[in-house]
Amino acid sequence: MIYNFDQIINRRNTNSIKWKVNSHELPLTIADMDFSTAPEIIQALNDKIATGVFGYEDIPSSYFTAVEAWYLKQHQVNLPSEWQLFVTGVIPALSSIVRRLTHPGEQILVLSPVYDIFYHSIENNGRITQECPLIYDRQKRKYQINFEDLAAKLAEPQTTMMILCNPHNPIGQVWSQEILTQILELCKKYQVILVSDEIHGDLVLEKPDYTPILSLDSDLNTQTIALVSTSKTFNLAALHAATAIIPNSYLRYEVNRGFNNDEIAEPNFAAVTATIAAYEKGAPWLASLKSYLCQNKQLVQQVLDEKIPKIRLVPGNATYLLWLDCTDIPESSTEIVTRIAHHTGLILADGSVYRGNGSHFIRMSIACPRVELKDALSRLVMASKFL
Ligand SMILES: Cc1ncc(COP(=O)(O)O)c(C=O)c1O
Numbered sequence: 001m002i003y004n005f006d007q008i009i010n011r012r013n014t015n016s017i018k019w020k021v022n023s024h025e026l027p028l029t030i031a032d033m034d035f036s037t038a039p040e041i042i043q044a045l046n047d048k049i050a051t052g053v054f055g056y057e058d059i060p061s062s063y064f065t066a067v068e069a070w071y072l073k074q075h076q077v078n079l080p081s082e083w084q085l086f087v088t089g090v091i092p093a094l095s096s097i098v099r100r101l102t103h104p105g106e107q108i109l110v111l112s113p114v115y116d117i118f119y120h121s122i123e124n125n126g127r128i129t130q131e132c133p134l135i136y137d138r139q140k141r142k143y144q145i146n147f148e149d150l151a152a153k154l155a156e157p158q159t160t161m162m163i164l165c166n167p168h169n170p171i172g173q174v175w176s177q178e179i180l181t182q183i184l185e186l187c188k189k190y191q192v193i194l195v196s197d198e199i200h201g202d203l204v205l206e207k208p209d210y211t212p213i214l215s216l217d218s219d220l221n222t223q224t225i226a227l228v229s230t231s232k233t234f235n236l237a238a239l240h241a242a243t244a245i246i247p248n249s250y251l252r253y254e255v256n257r258g259f260n261n262d263e264i265a266e267p268n269f270a271a272v273t274a275t276i277a278a279y280e281k282g283a284p285w286l287a288s289l290k291s292y293l294c295q296n297k298q299l300v301q302q303v304l305d306e307k308i309p310k311i312r313l314v315p316g317n318a319t320y321l322l323w324l325d326c327t328d329i330p331e332s333s334t335e336i337v338t339r340i341a342h343h344t345g346l347i348l349a350d351g352s353v354y355r356g357n358g359s360h361f362i363r364m365s366i367a368c369p370r371v372e373l374k375d376a377l378s379r380l381v382m383a384s385k386f387l
Contacts, residue, residue, distance in 0.1 A: 003285055005035050005292040006369050027347040028376050031169070031321060033235040033367035037274075038285035041234060044277035048269055059086045059267050066279035067228070067243050074202065074283070077215035079226075085244040085256050086267055090199050090227045093244050093259065094163065095121040097225060100258030101193055101251065102127055102160045109153055109162040109192070111145060112356030115169045118197075119355065122163075130159055133356045134171070141314045141325055143171050147182060154190040161193045167200045167210050170323050170354050170363045172316025174210045184213070184220035193251070195225045199242070202233040202286065205294050206317040214245060222248055225255070230278040232319075233286060235367075241271035293320050296366040296373050303377045308384045311362075320367040323351075327360045329387050336387060337362055343386050344379035 011019040011034060018030045036042070064081035071079045087093035102108060104126035110118050112131045122129045132150050134143040153159060164183065167174045175183075187194045196213040204210045214226050229242035244259075246252035300322060301313050314323040326336055333351040341347050351361030366373060 001039070001284065003038075003288045005289065006371070007036065008369050008371065009034060009036060021347060022345070025341070025345040025347055026372070026376055026379065028365045028368065029347055029349045029363075031232060031319075031365060031367075032237050033320065033365075034369060034372060035235060035289070035367065037235045038278065038282045040281035040285065041236070041274050041277045044273050044281075045270060048273045054269055057267060057269050057272065059272060060276075063272055063276055064243075066276045070279040071212065071228075075209070075212050075215065077212045079212075079214060079245050083245050083247050083252065085246065085252065085259065086272075087227075087242050087244050087259055088240045088267075088271070089231070090197055090229050090242045091117050091121060092240075093227055093242060093255075094118070094195065094197065095125060096259045097195055097244075097255055098122060098125050098127060098161065100254050105158070106161070107153075107156065107159040109150075109159055111150075111164065111168070113170060113351065113354035113358035113361070114163075114165050114356070115197070116353040116355075118163050118165070128158075130156075131355060136357050138325070138327055141312060143168075143173060143314075145179060145183075147186075150183070151186055154186050154192050159190070159192055161195060162187055164194060164196045164213070165200075166196045166198050166213060167204060167316075167318035169200055169319055170321055170349075170351070170358070170361075171314060172319050172321060172323050174204055174208060174316075174318050176208070177211050177216065180211055180213055181216055181220065184216060184224070187223065188220050191223070193223045193225070195227065198226050198228050199232050200319045201228065202230075203290070203293075203320060204318045205290050205297065205320075208317070210318060214247065218247070223251070224248075225251065230275050230282070234274070234278045234282055236271075236274050236278065239268070239271040239274050241267070241275045293366060296320075296368075296370065297322065299370070299373060300364070300366060300377065303381065307381045310387065311380075311384070314361070320365055322364045322366055324362045324364060325360070326351075326362060326387075329360075331387070332359050333362050334359070339386050340380065340383040344383045346376055346379035346383065
């Protein structure tokens, strides 16, 4: 089947959070896509809606087997059904895990700059963020983990959990097997629970592929929790479904109890139906999406190289979120995004919210039809005169 990613869908005045902007403004900000989801998913939802009965529902075993089959086929990793818990989103699960498996006042480590909501899950629950800033090589535009710093911080007795973003939003990098193994070894050595947010794992646009943390040595994964979801991959964020994968039965019991006590853990029919359809039937659509996103990315690269050399793309291969290096511009990212919005109506994400060295970077989503991206890029070229 040919999928049409060029189709423009007007999301203004649709309750979309991203599109709650003025009529002249164009937002390439938060991580959802301006594409319709896979037709196979829409069909499954339509079929379910046609039954007309929306009473309380349980999670069918086909949900867990669909997750299992997807990960085996797409990522060659075995995530048995019995390790899985249905959760109503990666962040609700993360916050619940933080509350259930750590204590107020303890430190939770993150590699910054990282997805800003991690900080909320930690700090809104009275835990302390322990940042291990990634080292940035401006020449190569590449981030690396400072393992000396990581080891020292994980060794602190107050550090009881690490939250990893694998692949890493916002820098768009996948972590190699070697690096993940080093992280696991350190977490094991210092008895730190590792939570790996793998929500972007299916959105790796070019090789090398992402490594699911649970594909590594099981002896190192006794205190690991992986969080996966179709919400980014298939643009289903508003349906609220994700899966926590927890090999350790004690941790799984605790998280399950915590989630059921603290959260609305009841699945809604749309979340379950769409997730099953995505995992069972969505692979061809996803392959097409990734090739469209690759072309979008090449277009951005070309325009930056030719017309805006002071903004440089950080060359990651994962996610549809581009991380743009503005270190050649003296102003902070807050000032830069404000000026771009003021002069052209293009709205981009201010890198400072991700902490670390984010205050010299901006983040741009390319998950939109090419016409929209071209409009954004011509606005960016215009705005560059004011930077
Ligand atoms: C790394 C990461 N984790 C989690 C989320 C949100 O997940 P959910 O909507 O399932 O809570 C996002 C959304 O952008 C994300 O980038």
